[in-house]
Amino acid sequence: MPGTGKKEDARIQVTKNGPYMVTGSIPLVKQILVCDKKGNSIGWREGERYPLQETYALCRCGGSRTRPFCDGTHLTNKFDGTETASRRPYLERAGWTEGPDIRLSDAPGFCSHARFCVRGKGIWDLIGQSGSEKAKRTTLEMAANCHSGRLVVWDKKTERPLEPVFEKSIGLVEGPVGGMLGPLWVRGGIPIIAADGFPYEVRNRVTLCRCGRSSNKPFCDGSHMQG
Numbered sequence: 001m002p003g004t005g006k007k008e009d010a011r012i013q014v015t016k017n018g019p020y021m022v023t024g025s026i027p028l029v030k031q032i033l034v035c036d037k038k039g040n041s042i043g044w045r046e047g048e049r050y051p052l053q054e055t056y057a058l059c060r061c062g063g064s065r066t067r068p069f070c071d072g073t074h075l076t077n078k079f080d081g082t083e084t085a086s087r088r089p090y091l092e093r094a095g096w097t098e099g100p101d102i103r104l105s106d107a108p109g110f111c112s113h114a115r116f117c118v119r120g121k122g123i124w125d126l127i128g129q130s131g132s133e134k135a136k137r138t139t140l141e142m143a144a145n146c147h148s149g150r151l152v153v154w155d156k157k158t159e160r161p162l163e164p165v166f167e168k169s170i171g172l173v174e175g176p177v178g179g180m181l182g183p184l185w186v187r188g189g190i191p192i193i194a195a196d197g198f199p200y201e202v203r204n205r206v207t208l209c210r211c212g213r214s215s216n217k218p219f220c221d222g223s224h225m226q227g
């Protein structure tokens with residue numbers, strides 16, 4: 001069933017070999033990756049906000065001349081948008097690493113390779129040291145910056161995830177140099193519906209491919225980084 005422009009009907013519909021149809025007045029904003037001098041990913045900077053539209057179509061094939069919006073190019077460039085991603089819920093796919101007060105779940109199948117987690121000796125090493133406030137803070141920051149939602153930190157006392165709070169919105173990810181275009185960063189629990197009607201698990205953060213090259217469609221798998 002097609003969505004409407006009403007806020008309560010916010011969702012992203014994947015279309016067969018075509019664009020993402022976005023409904024429910026979802027804000028659209030550029031998100032630029034911030035790196036330090038050594039090239040480590042350390043955060044995000046908000047860029048241009050697009051005028052709010054009730055409904056719109058976002059390019060999924062990577063060929064549109066009016067990106068981020070669809071211009072119909074998928075009809076002529078033989079775009080194969082077949083969805084191949086696992087449909088199993090995150091927790092069924094995740095492995096665990098234990099720290100003193102927090103634990104980390106990790107489902108590599110969601111990864112879009114923004115590389116926040118590999119700073120220093122990596123988040124899997126750092127969480128073992130998270131008895132110290134500084135290591136705990138850095139662990140939380142690295143996981144929260146993971147836009148794909150591959151990494152989630154959990155409080156061991158409450159068994160609750162320690163998630164960043166997002167407004168329902170879509171981030172247009174760009175690299176720090178050369179305008180490299182990354183995925184759509186879907187935030188705040190927006191339902192994503194497959195072209196065959198299957199509702200993917202609703203998550204607080206997840207990344208959708210918009211270059212057309214992912215082998216894990218509709219999700220990003222980092223293939224956009226290959227030029």
Ligand code: FES
Pocket residue numbers: 112181182183184208209210211212213214219220221222223224225
């Ligand atoms: S945007 Fe296509 S693989 Fe990342």
